[in-house]
Amino acid sequence: MNILESLKSAIQSIKGNKIRSFLTMLGIIIGISSVITMSSIGKGGQESITGNLKEGGYGKFNITIDKTDENFRWKYLLNEDIVNKLRESNKFKGVSPKISVNLGVKIEGSARRQMIMFNATTPDYENIDKINILYGRNILPFEYENGEKVIVIDNITAKDLFGNSKSALGKRIELFKGRFGNPQSYKIIGVYQNPLEQMIKVMGGKRVPRFGRMPLPTYEKLYDSQKTGYTTIILESKTPEDMALSMTQAKELLDSITGEAELYDINVENNGAASFDSILTTLNIFVTFVAGISLFVGGIGVMNIMLVSVVERTKEIGIRKAIGAKDIDILLQFLMESIILTGIGGVIGITLGVFLAIIIGYFIGINPVFSFITILISLIVSMGIGIIFGVTPAKKAAKLNPVDALRAE
Template sequence: MNFLELLKMAFSNLLSYKMRSFLTMLGIIIGISAVILMSAIGAGAQDKIVGDLNKLGIGNFDVSIDNSIDNIKNRNRLQQKHIDMITNISGVESVAPTGTVRHRIEMSSGFGNFSIITGVVPASFNIENTQLLKGRYFNSEEYRKTGYFAIVDDVTTARIFGDESPLGQKITIRIKDLGNKDYVIVGVSKNPVASMTGIFGGNSPSFILIPYQNYQYISKLDEKYYSGIKVKVSDPNELSQIMDNTTNILNKESGIAGLYRAVNSNTGLEQFNSILSMLSIFVSFVASVSLFVGGIGVMNIMLVSVTERIREIGLRKAIGAKNKDILLQFLIESIILTVSGGVIGILLGSVSAFLISNALGLVLIIKVSILLISITVSMLIGVIFGVYPASKASKLNPIDALRVD
């Protein structure tokens, strides 16, 4: 018999027992749909969280001084000349001084919260990818030592002012040795960790941007020097090379080996990304256990089918069917069951992932590789768990088979 005839016969036999065939496929359907669903939701959640982390400026690198080195002279401290040197390095897109302090917000209404205050210059907004929701960035007049102006994250302004517009309002920051200072809100930015509020117990810190000269003033830093420099590169693939070039040029100019360090802000992101990937793989592995259970179900039903069709097998062998024809027919039936279950599982998993992603506000990410692996696994399950029943059927003695009532 040719393959096409065997295929038609296999479909005909399976359609004769529609409910049993469907129940046999159910384990495969559940397993494949679970794998598709978990991988899609995991990838979407990973994309969301990593995207939020990237908005903090992660993915660039920071330049700082190794303060453990003795006899550091003022001319070696980070200053404008170092920004100019880094700007001229090939592949560098933006450079800005950076610095962060932590103070507490205090309001007459009783609101108080830990805050992360970052000093910025105009170039900082390009490097940090700040998402402005309301208001504006600082103007040239506000970039000064006594420029008590701020851009505050949306979560904080919503908690302080509710539905009232925060623009033009004041927040009070308690600064050590300087007392309370009122800052006028000129803009509202997107809270960069809004999707991870669970990590902070539902109470994320406040993120506040202020003019860099004002940051130097409240931090008691000399206006000539910077506490750090942040660099954005044009091509992330060249990040490591540009970091090396930066430290080599700065250290050569200073004449002190190892004085300047470049730290990849992406290091923490890569570790976090690795954890999420491992978690996604583990969840998918747990979901795939049902595929094994489904495979056992396929083997069980195919063995039952062999027992039920002993006389049919005997008749086919009596009229000339070979062992390989019987083997191939039952193997095809097993593969049809598992592949059909895999296709239905992919469709069910994809639709479920789409609905859940929309409900959670995630981007739907279904990788083609996962789909191909799912179909391949379905076919392999059909082969692996169908070989034994098919082999048993093909080895039946036609005389003994025909004697069975």
């Protein structure tokens, strides 16, 4: 009896017991579909949460100054001269100053106030640290040049101030520095996605940091930034892979410009994103592993059904061995039955898992991310389960004594 005949015999046996075959596959179907669904939803959620953070971080780094150092002097503040020389070196894809400051915010005519972190920036900064505009538009180049009193705010702030994010467009709010600062009226021209919103929600936090942006020249008109210098200079390497080299070059340039390179701290922009991404990756692996336990349970179910099948077909095995079937032929037939069952179950499970991931993702607002490697591994694992858990029943069937098998009722 050759392999082809063993295969035909295995298929006929499966067709002859359709309900039992389906119940045998059910554990594998549930296991594989659980792995595919949990893995794709987990990866989709991870991309949704960290996508904006990654886009705004990889290949970018900050320069700040340590004002507590004993060698610090006011002449070493981050200023326009340092920015220009870094930019003129042509060693970086982008260079931009930034002033980060907490400003009080209130609607005109209202007494309610809240604090928001504003970044006073340049057009170059908008290219380096991009934001996702939900409503309206970003600040235009001429508005930067003229120091216009226009701002963009994040969607959480807009919703809190005006009831919903879209309603904030075109409205005016007052900004003031310090408790007794002179309020200045600004027009809201855009609302953008708060980059930390999803991350804070997943971590169980309720208080999401609020952000806004304004033209740097506008801030400099109102407040004397020469005394405090820029908070940060943000740089982008020409390629993310060259970031380490770019950071070294920035350090060398600072040394040549000021002679006090040790006063300046250079930090990677995406530390928070990378750390959170790592946490989510670990969590996703754990959840997928838990879902994969059902595959083991399904494998035990396969073995159990195959053992029952051996008992029920004892006489059939005896007849086949009596007319010349060898132990290896019997072994192959039962192994093939097991592999076919788990293989078909794996294909159905993958299809069901993809379908469930799409449906669940639609309702919870996450685009599932399917991995070809994960799907391939799932199919291989399901076939492997057929081999592993089918060996014992197959061996039992192959070792049956023909005489004893023929006597079986």
